Amino acid sequence: SQKIEQNSEALNIQEGKTATLTCNYTNYSPAYLQWYRQDPGRGPVFLLLIRENEKEKRKERLKVTFDTTLKQSLFHITASQPADSATYLCALGIKAAGNKLTFGGGTRVLVKP
């Protein structure tokens, strides 16, 4: 069966450290992968997109890697700040399904001062 798995346990991290989140998938052939941030009571907000032929993308303190052989994406927040505390969602874009956007369960990150 098709699965997108993110660590369901919250990630507690000290301010200034790097937070690393994983997104693993099975039985998908995504054209791209996206990462979103979601705050309580709000809709997800887009952060980064990485395509199947790209290995790494960066945006400010964020870095995403995409390994289609391992079927895994890593999401890094460097020099983390308390304001980075939120739930982070990965989403796969399925080209064969008309750009269907399918989400993982999300990982909650808590950055402590």
Add this chain to the structure above:
Amino acid sequence: EAGVAQSPRYKIIEKRQSVAFWCNPISGHATLYWYQQILGQGPKLLIQFQNNGVVDDSQLPKDRFSAERLKGVDSTLKIQPAKLEDSAVYLCASSTYFRVEMNTEAFFGQGTRLTVV
């Protein structure tokens, strides 16, 4: 640029009642998504429209849920009759679309929190 608008923000209904949610996507966005997000879980795609045509509705419980997108702009999602397990946040999102290879991010509304009692 105005964002994705959804209404109502909150809704409480009794089981077996019907409810409707409305979404106005960002102007010019051809793709519109409806997601269901149960507390503590990721968003689950219910239906995806491309203009006013349905691209995917494989996870829409069609015996009780229906959705339409008239004229390829606004959309409504209806539940009739509602069950207790339908309690969730219903998120609408939209994105531009050029061709399948040129994907863009989805912009989400704030969602409608539905409580079925």
